Amino acid sequence: MSAGAFSDPAVMEASKKIVCVFVDCDWGNKNNDLSAKFNVRGYPTVVFLDPEGAEVGRLASRTPSAVASQIEEIAKKHGKSRFETFEKAAEFAKENKKPVLCLFLKPGVNSSLAAAVEDASMKDLVEKFVLCQSDLGKGNADAKAAGLSDSALLVLAPDGDLKKPLLKLTGKKELKEIRKQLEATLKKIEEGGADK
């Protein structure tokens, strides 16, 4: 490890998008479970994990610019994009330049919108969004801000406003129709033609 890589401004900036965990092994006297789990054979060793704790890579280069690039890439590719509040989703969306997909659900009511979001055939499309999912209720400030009282699926630009969604789907919808509308909205966002 380059002595200055972890003090480099670009690396410090990129590191804000992930959680940096210092594992002091004290030459085999501490944190042996983690060392064994990730097959650490020498120090220092840098291992990247997804939010669930599965290894997704190891440090490929030691130069500050390469370290920063790898961190950015890992954060973008593996950062989980599912949150319970719009505030957290929006923060993550801005950092990762992804649009937000807000799913508001009436508790105990089956929703075709929820089924579509969870459908395996939609995984590739849903992964392109930051997902914000919450139950409708009195305490749901996001639903109140969006003026919702029924299950709904909203799409917002990375720095969008809950009151002005780019797409708003409510009621019963066919999977194909939901996919078509999401793809069209995503395309609009990517082409920069969507108003916030």
Place this chain on the structure above:
Amino acid sequence: MRKLWWAIPMAFSLATAAAAQDGGKLAWRGKAKDEPKAGMADAKKQGKAMMLFFTSEG
């Protein structure tokens, strides 16, 4: 005096190695009384990927 000439690069080398192992200026979880696993649990909650830096400071 000769011994001193050996000591200078040796000290520099040790200092560089120490700097490489202390994690620089990043905001690390898992330092001092904070357990690495607490940082990992927070990463899961926040939906963020993690960078685990296995080192031996001692």
